[in-house]
Amino acid sequence: MIIQPKIRGFICTTAHPDGCAKHVQEQIDYVKSQGKIEGPKKVLVIGASTGYGLASRITATFGAGASTIGVFFEKPAGGPRTATAGWYNTAAFEKAAKEAGYYAKSLNGDAFSDEMKQKTIELIKKDFGQVDLVVYSLASPRRTHPKTGEAFSSVLKPIGSAFTNKTVDTNNGTVSAVTIEPANEEEIRQTVAVMGGEDWSMWIDALSEAGVLAQDATTIAYSYIGPALTYPVYREGTIGRAKDDLEATAHQLADKLKAGGGRAYVSVNKALVTQSSAAIPVVPLYISLLYKEMKERNLHEGCIEQMYRLFSERLYTGSEPATDEKGRIRVDDLEMKEEVQAAVEMLWEQVNTDNLLQLSDFESYRAEFLRLFGFGLEGVDYDKDVDPNVPIEGIE
Ligand code: NAD
Numbered sequence: 001m002i003i004q005p006k007i008r009g010f011i012c013t014t015a016h017p018d019g020c021a022k023h024v025q026e027q028i029d030y031v032k033s034q035g036k037i038e039g040p041k042k043v044l045v046i047g048a049s050t051g052y053g054l055a056s057r058i059t060a061t062f063g064a065g066a067s068t069i070g071v072f073f074e075k076p077a078g079g080p081r082t083a084t085a086g087w088y089n090t091a092a093f094e095k096a097a098k099e100a101g102y103y104a105k106s107l108n109g110d111a112f113s114d115e116m117k118q119k120t121i122e123l124i125k126k127d128f129g130q131v132d133l134v135v136y137s138l139a140s141p142r143r144t145h146p147k148t149g150e151a152f153s154s155v156l157k158p159i160g161s162a163f164t165n166k167t168v169d170t171n172n173g174t175v176s177a178v179t180i181e182p183a184n185e186e187e188i189r190q191t192v193a194v195m196g197g198e199d200w201s202m203w204i205d206a207l208s209e210a211g212v213l214a215q216d217a218t219t220i221a222y223s224y225i226g227p228a229l230t231y232p233v234y235r236e237g238t239i240g241r242a243k244d245d246l247e248a249t250a251h252q253l254a255d256k257l258k259a260g261g262g263r264a265y266v267s268v269n270k271a272l273v274t275q276s277s278a279a280i281p282v283v284p285l286y287i288s289l290l291y292k293e294m295k296e297r298n299l300h301e302g303c304i305e306q307m308y309r310l311f312s313e314r315l316y317t318g319s320e321p322a323t324d325e326k327g328r329i330r331v332d333d334l335e336m337k338e339e340v341q342a343a344v345e346m347l348w349e350q351v352n353t354d355n356l357l358q359l360s361d362f363e364s365y366r367a368e369f370l371r372l373f374g375f376g377l378e379g380v381d382y383d384k385d386v387d388p389n390v391p392i393e394g395i396e
Helices: 017-033 051-064 085-099 114-127 185-195 198-209 238-260 283-296 303-315 338-350 362-372
Strands: 042-046 067-072 104-108 131-136 142-144 151-153 163-169 174-180 213-223 263-268
Touching: 017 051, 017 085, 017 303, 017 362, 042 051, 042 114, 051 067, 051 085, 051 131, 051 303, 067 085, 067 114, 085 104, 104 114, 114 198, 131 198, 142 185, 151 185, 163 283, 185 238, 198 213, 198 238, 213 238, 213 303, 238 263, 263 303, 283 338, 283 362
Parallel strands: 042 067, 042 131, 067 104, 131 213, 213 263
Antiparallel strands: 142 151, 163 174
């Protein structure tokens, strides 16, 4: 099959196995070029196939020499369909991990379900005994509650009043005003149920009750704050309520784990192009401007640089990581630098369809978006006929 990108709205419905493998290899090479981390040894990553979760898994393996179990929801190739990017990423990651002598196994299915939690516990019992780090990096539009069966959907909406601001159509570079109507109470409740902390807490309780969580284990989940201009649609919107809940969960988990010397944190990460962030209105335009300013100042980071820094300079330094006034670890420090934010704010006022390419790094945004699906990577022959059926060796 000759695989080309097929963009529909803000997703790409195809993925390239060789390109995804190259993307993963670049992240592995980055971690290998950095110093070793005295870190975790047996790691569970929930949401391990793309974005921050994949970068966490690569950092744990190639930075700290850890054995990893990855949980995710991806699709293998079938008929005329390619597999999803996260499938190819995992196939490439596991192959590289095994070649380098590291244990890596994966479980594909709904992490919100009791069944997936049980399967994971069984695998940990069989192969690890216990895990000493649990990374919770799910991003999903939906969740079915494992006890009540209620199906929740998340929305990306402001709360209280409608929000109007600029946004970019990432397919054609048109900058226009978008108005997002406010969420109702029910939409807020459902978004918190999907992206808040309840499922993280259920995972930690299940692992702990099954005796597969080391007493002094660390657990971490990821959050975002961002600039004032995205507050109405992000931090003060429905997703922000979910993040408030996730952050409150970190405190509850920290209280539960501290007796055994365990730790629970939320890390506030940088805004990056991932499959999830592409879906948020306003944010892709902000990221395009942010990338330009951060690159000009030599401050730019991708998922892998962020996760390497989180592990090596925050979580595993030998002393407790510095946290902000709400107890959160911050690796969004470079994004939030005053001079970066002031420059982005200035550009935000000026940016329009005509000057988008001069004022922002929109081309990189688009290129990075395609790279998430394995397109546009150097050294990959996109005219080559490739087999879309790529097995993940360690899938259970
Ligand atoms: P992503 O879309 O790249 O990854 C999501 C992961 O979750 C994938 O591995 C996917 O397979 C898995 N997943 C989704 N639904 C699942 C299910 N039901 N069962 C099992 N696995 C499932 O997302 P990301 O951007 O890396 O986001 C991860 C976390 O980081 C989120 O909490 C997000 O809010 C946070 N974060 C993202 C950004 C950003 O700019 N992208 C910034 C800060 C924090």
